[in-house]
Amino acid sequence: MKIHVGGLSEGIYEYRFDETAAALGLAGEFSDVHVEARLEKRGEEFLLESGIRTAMQCTCDRCLAEYTEELEHDYVMHYLYSEADAGRFDPAEVLVLAPGASSIDLADDVRQTVLVAVPLKLLCKQTCKGLCPMCGINLNEGSCGCRPEPPDSRWDALRTFRDRSSGQEF
Ligand SMILES: [Zn+2]
Ligand SMILES: [Zn+2]
Numbered sequence: 001m002k003i004h005v006g007g008l009s010e011g012i013y014e015y016r017f018d019e020t021a022a023a024l025g026l027a028g029e030f031s032d033v034h035v036e037a038r039l040e041k042r043g044e045e046f047l048l049e050s051g052i053r054t055a056m057q058c059t060c061d062r063c064l065a066e067y068t069e070e071l072e073h074d075y076v077m078h079y080l081y082s083e084a085d086a087g088r089f090d091p092a093e094v095l096v097l098a099p100g101a102s103s104i105d106l107a108d109d110v111r112q113t114v115l116v117a118v119p120l121k122l123l124c125k126q127t128c129k130g131l132c133p134m135c136g137i138n139l140n141e142g143s144c145g146c147r148p149e150p151p152d153s154r155w156d157a158l159r160t161f162r163d164r165s166s167g168q169e170f
Helices: 083-088 107-117 153-164
Strands: 002-004 011-019 033-042 045-059 066-080 094-096 103-105
Touching: 033 107, 045 107, 066 083, 066 107, 083 094
Parallel strands: 066 094
Antiparallel strands: 002 103, 011 033, 033 045, 045 066
């Protein structure tokens, strides 16, 4: 996933990359990764705007169903030849190129961006009803007759006492 920048004249350039997850060092649950990149050369600097699209096979945190999560994320990176200029940018958005470097490699940043795009909570849909805590039925697919006891702390002490006394009358 390299862009050749040696001898590039000033201006705006567009690139597309399609890469397998494995080639980017991503795990097998990820699909192929598509990147649309826009590179602008200004003087001795390059501004890269990258749009990334892929998908991931997931297990829903609530109902344990397998589903596909579509992932989309953008990032911006400034490439400079002079370290002295780096302070002008957000440290997360600047890379200093080796003197005379003739290409920039997007692979590391694309991989990181894909990982950042994975949501913390994996849900097959926002309205997923999950599994019944009592009988385990998938509540998206049907309902059951279970009535989860409402949590009511006033009864906890009594219940504990009753459990400890193994069913004896009190
Ligand atoms: Zn679910
Ligand atoms: Zn149930």
